[in-house]
Amino acid sequence: MAYREKKCRLCEQQAQEVDYKDVNLLRGFVSFQGKIINRKRTGNCAKHQRLATRAIKRARFLALLPYVGDQ
Ligand SMILES: [Zn+2]
Known part of the structure; x- marks a missing residue:
């Protein structure tokens, strides 16, 4: 395995939904x-x-988030 299996971050927070205004959280799910x-990299579950x-x-x-970060 290249990277260790991580538990889904949102499951740990027991998140029922993801707030689109929570940019700091969402930034963790987008690349530069x-x-x-x-999903393999973020470790998120499918849901x-x-x-x-x-x-x-x-x-x-x-x-709130860019479509293309590197311009
Ligand atoms: Zn989850």
Whole structure:
């Protein structure tokens, strides 16, 4: 294994949903290029990755997160 298995961060917080306004949290799920990091790297479970992806897309739409980080 290249990196150790991590427990889903959002499960640890017992998050029922991901707030699109929680930019600090969402930043942990996007790369420097502003791309959404895949589930293997974030260690998120499928449920929370789906919620995180949705929150990131919403945050992008509202310009809270960049579509492209490196311009
Ligand atoms: Zn989870």
